[in-house]
Amino acid sequence: MRPPAERQNLRLMRAMFHTVAPRYDFITRAFSYGMDRKWKRTGVQEAALPESPVVLDLASGTGDFSDLVRSVYPRATAVAADLTERMLGLARARGIPDAVCADAGRLPFRDGAFDCVFVGYGLRNFRDLRASVREIERVTRPGGLLVSLDFFLPANRLLRRLYLAYLYAQGVFWGVLLHGRPRVYTYIPDSLRSFVSIDDFSSLLRGNGYREVEARSFILGGIGLHWAAKNDLSSRAAP
Numbered sequence: 001m002r003p004p005a006e007r008q009n010l011r012l013m014r015a016m017f018h019t020v021a022p023r024y025d026f027i028t029r030a031f032s033y034g035m036d037r038k039w040k041r042t043g044v045q046e047a048a049l050p051e052s053p054v055v056l057d058l059a060s061g062t063g064d065f066s067d068l069v070r071s072v073y074p075r076a077t078a079v080a081a082d083l084t085e086r087m088l089g090l091a092r093a094r095g096i097p098d099a100v101c102a103d104a105g106r107l108p109f110r111d112g113a114f115d116c117v118f119v120g121y122g123l124r125n126f127r128d129l130r131a132s133v134r135e136i137e138r139v140t141r142p143g144g145l146l147v148s149l150d151f152f153l154p155a156n157r158l159l160r161r162l163y164l165a166y167l168y169a170q171g172v173f174w175g176v177l178l179h180g181r182p183r184v185y186t187y188i189p190d191s192l193r194s195f196v197s198i199d200d201f202s203s204l205l206r207g208n209g210y211r212e213v214e215a216r217s218f219i220l221g222g223i224g225l226h227w228a229a230k231n232d233l234s235s236r237a238a239p
């Protein structure tokens, strides 16, 4: 049985993403000025996976990472997992049949089941970041990868404040325009406020079962793309 605070958090997450699901893909492109797909594609292409990889697209939303993995690796098996049924319905409608309702904190997969776990804008929303990273590490095979794309706090303090204010204003703009509700998209700066920087996340990975970590920064440290190997990163082919 989960503690009440954890259940409440999962309920709120589900309700929020249930509301935004139909507009989610549009808003992701709008927030990133169309760069989001390119960042995700870089994440997939530079992961250099085996020819027929088995991958988990965690916090999949509508299944962007699954879709890209299948376009780069036509023989891949991609499993999408998300907390919100409405998101999973959109993923299935997009032709991603393996779409499973699951909480990142307790994944219903065996140890070492995946060659790679992709997480797009997910880690920031997980209640316990460290525990979720450990759970991701558990379901990754030794030598397998974690690839994460997310918002991060810029290391520079002034930049951090400007970035949060900018994301808040952008959230209000789109919330009012698309839903008539200013707070619908302000969860992005809200969840980011207590999150970490790109470098801090790299350190967290190193301390939780990942020996090799590479990170790329976009938008002055506001967006980060991480590749982390559970074992030996040197076995990855050069991009």
Ligand SMILES: C[S@@+](CC[C@H](N)C(=O)[O-])C[C@H]1O[C@@H](n2cnc3c(N)ncnc32)[C@H](O)[C@@H]1O
Residues within 6 Å of the ligand: 013, 014, 017, 028, 058, 059, 060, 061, 062, 063, 064, 065, 081, 082, 083, 084, 087, 102, 103, 104, 105, 119, 120, 121, 122, 125, 126, 127
């Ligand atoms: C910002 S969306 C990201 C969607 C997609 N990965 C992308 O890159 O566009 C975050 C997703 O995480 C899911 N989520 C939030 N908390 C979760 C949890 N504890 N376990 C699994 N999924 C979760 C939400 O339902 C939502 O679909």
